[in-house]
Amino acid sequence: MDFGPYLVLASLEGAVQASVLALTAVGLSLVFGVMRVVNVAHGEFFMLGAVLAWVVATSIGVHPALGFVLALVIAPVLVGAIAIIADVLVLKRLNYDPENTIVATIGLLYIIQQVTLMTYGPDARPVEAPFNQRLALPWPEWGEGGLTLGWPWGFGTTSYKLFVIAAAIVLLIVLWQLMSRTKLGLVMRATQLDREMALAFGIHVDRVYAFAFGIGAALAALAATLIVPIQQAHYLMGADPLLLSFIVVIIGGLGSLPGTVAAAVLIGMSDGMISMFFSPTLAKILSTLLVAFVLVFRPQGLFGTRRA
Amino acid sequence: MTEAGKSLALNAGVIALLIVLHFVLPAYHHGNLARIMVLAIYAMGFNFAFGYGGMLSLGHALFFAAGMYGMGLTMQHLDWPAGAAIVAGLLAAFVVSTAVGFLALRTAGVQLMIVTLMFAQAGFLTVLYFGEWTRGDEGFVIQQSERVLAGVDLSNESTRYLAGLLLFGACFVFMSRLVQSSFGKVLVAIRENEERTRMLGYDVARYKLVAFIISGTVSGLAGAAYGLLFGYVGASFASVQYSILPLLWVLLGGAGTVLGPFIGTLFMFYLIDISSGFTSAYLAIAGAVLVLLTLFARQGIVGEARQRWLPWLP
Numbered sequence: 001m002d003f004g005p006y007l008v009l010a011s012l013e014g015a016v017q018a019s020v021l022a023l024t025a026v027g028l029s030l031v032f033g034v035m036r037v038v039n040v041a042h043g044e045f046f047m048l049g050a051v052l053a054w055v056v057a058t059s060i061g062v063h064p065a066l067g068f069v070l071a072l073v074i075a076p077v078l079v080g081a082i083a084i085i086a087d088v089l090v091l092k093r094l095n096y097d098p099e100n101t102i103v104a105t106i107g108l109l110y111i112i113q114q115v116t117l118m119t120y121g122p123d124a125r126p127v128e129a130p131f132n133q134r135l136a137l138p139w140p141e142w143g144e145g146g147l148t149l150g151w152p153w154g155f156g157t158t159s160y161k162l163f164v165i166a167a168a169i170v171l172l173i174v175l176w177q178l179m180s181r182t183k184l185g186l187v188m189r190a191t192q193l194d195r196e197m198a199l200a201f202g203i204h205v206d207r208v209y210a211f212a213f214g215i216g217a218a219l220a221a222l223a224a225t226l227i228v229p230i231q232q233a234h235y236l237m238g239a240d241p242l243l244l245s246f247i248v249v250i251i252g253g254l255g256s257l258p259g260t261v262a263a264a265v266l267i268g269m270s271d272g273m274i275s276m277f278f279s280p281t282l283a284k285i286l287s288t289l290l291v292a293f294v295l296v297f298r299p300q301g302l303f304g305t306r307r308a
Numbered sequence: 309m310t311e312a313g314k315s316l317a318l319n320a321g322v323i324a325l326l327i328v329l330h331f332v333l334p335a336y337h338h339g340n341l342a343r344i345m346v347l348a349i350y351a352m353g354f355n356f357a358f359g360y361g362g363m364l365s366l367g368h369a370l371f372f373a374a375g376m377y378g379m380g381l382t383m384q385h386l387d388w389p390a391g392a393a394i395v396a397g398l399l400a401a402f403v404v405s406t407a408v409g410f411l412a413l414r415t416a417g418v419q420l421m422i423v424t425l426m427f428a429q430a431g432f433l434t435v436l437y438f439g440e441w442t443r444g445d446e447g448f449v450i451q452q453s454e455r456v457l458a459g460v461d462l463s464n465e466s467t468r469y470l471a472g473l474l475l476f477g478a479c480f481v482f483m484s485r486l487v488q489s490s491f492g493k494v495l496v497a498i499r500e501n502e503e504r505t506r507m508l509g510y511d512v513a514r515y516k517l518v519a520f521i522i523s524g525t526v527s528g529l530a531g532a533a534y535g536l537l538f539g540y541v542g543a544s545f546a547s548v549q550y551s552i553l554p555l556l557w558v559l560l561g562g563a564g565t566v567l568g569p570f571i572g573t574l575f576m577f578y579l580i581d582i583s584s585g586f587t588s589a590y591l592a593i594a595g596a597v598l599v600l601l602t603l604f605a606r607q608g609i610v611g612e613a614r615q616r617w618l619p620w621l622p
Contacts, residue, residue: 038418038421090602094603099418099421102364102366102421104598104603106555106598107594107598110591110596113595114589114590117589246422279437281433282437284433285430285437288427289430292427292430295419295422295423295426296411296414296423297414
């Protein structure tokens with residue numbers, strides 16, 4: 001294959017990564033924006049989503065496509081419910097103190113991860129994709145008879161990967177509409193802007209917090225359910241999404257949703273491309289160092305504006 | 309008895325108890341305690357930044373590993389003797405903690421946690437990236453014949469315990485003196501109210517940086533000693549888990565107390581040791597302890613004891 005098709009292929013893979021990453025990171029960003037806490041257990045909610053998707057898809061003995069659709073609904077709802085329980089039982093009692101919350105969510109991380117190990121086991125298991133046709137892609141070539149379309153061998157993608165990208169875009173638009181057009185979004189934005197004032201206006205801040213935490217976790221679970229037909233469900237799969245989401249949320253500016261999406265596309269695409277051409281370990285070293293330096297020298301993120 | 313006298317007696321008592329335990333403990337617990345003492349040095353180093361300086365770092369594994377690899381790599385590839393290798397480990401930890409402290413301390417609170425976490429992650433990945441020399445996850449063993457310091461064979465269980473005890477005792481006394489010195493007092497003042505301390509004319513940034521470097525270097529000393537005494541250097545010591553463990557030990561024992569790190573390490577070590585007999589998912593216990601501690605006992609064991617019964621505890 002020439003360099004051109006190779007690059008397109010790399011960016012297609014990157015786009016799939018970026019879509020899943022955007023959903024996961026927006027969940028983390030939402031939690032940080034509204035509640036001002038960092039949820040270290042976010043990666044485990046992602047993992048839990050994938051594992052529950054496997055459980056739902058395999059335990060319901062129907063057509064795999066129907067099982068997947070059910071998983072797409074049930075897994076995020078369950079994970080969201082677990083997150084809300086964790087919020088009420090633990091985070092609320094800590095009064096959302098930033099540092100204590102981090103320590104407590106580290107604890108949650110270990111609990112969720114190890115309970116999954118005890119019940120689901122150490123194996124990686126796949127979920128069958130509802131549809132997975134192979135799509136060969138054409139590539140324009142200059143030949144003797146002018147411009148022709150060639151079909152380079154191995155150059156193509158699957159319909160499911162395109163579906164993941166489309167689904168992520170639709171979900172992000174839905175979330176954006178939810179935040180900007182509905183009463184619920186208004187209440188969340190009010191709480192984010194000024195907690196005390198929201199309280200004074202009779203908003204149940206406690207409920208808003210629990211809800212934001214639940215939605216954040218559900219978004220991670222949704223992203224995981226989408227990716228699980230491509231990657232397998234495993235009890236340690238939460239580490240990478242957590243790290244990448246952190247990177248994305250920080251680069252995009254803590255708590256800013258459009259910035260988060262922009263950064264997810266940037267990081268997801270470049271991570272996919274760099275990993276294809278260089279060592280993935282080197283790519284990770286560079287991106288973690290980049291985050292550290294962004295936080296040190298530009299704490300508001302590359303896209304964010306400085307808060308008062 | 310004055311408070312200073314009491315705390316001096318406590319220091320002497322703890323060390324005397326550990327000497328007595330050397331002669332009476334059965335082999336298994338004797339070996340465990342040797343490990344716990346070296347890990348407690350790490351916890352004390354962490355506690356100096358977190359408990360006294362109020363700087364919560366999630367990247368201390370970087371300094372622990374810097375000490376360990378500074379010691380191990382010079383022994384493995386340059387054939388340095390143990391003494392020089394330990395110094396190399398200390399220097400590596402000093403340099404790394406100075407660089408990280410210089411950069412990371414521009415931030416505070418949650419951002420400091422994330423910045424240190426990211427630096428430590430980059431360090432961990434660097435160890436994996438240079439797998440040719442570090443042998444990555446697999447790690448490498450330091451040969452028994454090389455683990456000799458000043459003619460003493462450190463791979464022998466008895467000398468290993470005593471070497472661990474000597475180092476632990478030295479760090480323990482050093483830390484007790486340090487936190488009672490004027491430097492330690494200013495550091496606590498910064499933890500309690502940074503603005504006010506700055507207004508009183510102290511150079512807050514300098515105090516924090518020096519405290520961070522001391523903390524990192526002591527952690528590196530623990531890493532170097534652990535590698536040398538137990539003969540193994542591996543990437544898992546640089547992983548996130550080894551950044552979280554000292555936090556767990558210090559929170560359990562009591563942040564901002566001299567004895568807390570040792571007590572916390574002791575309890576956690578045996579908690580995991582006992583629970584791993586029942587289940588492979590022993591980390592769930594560590595997680596549950598973390599959550600329960602933040603919910604019900606923020607002061608830890610020694611901290612609660614100090615608050616309720618023994619107000620003179622250092």
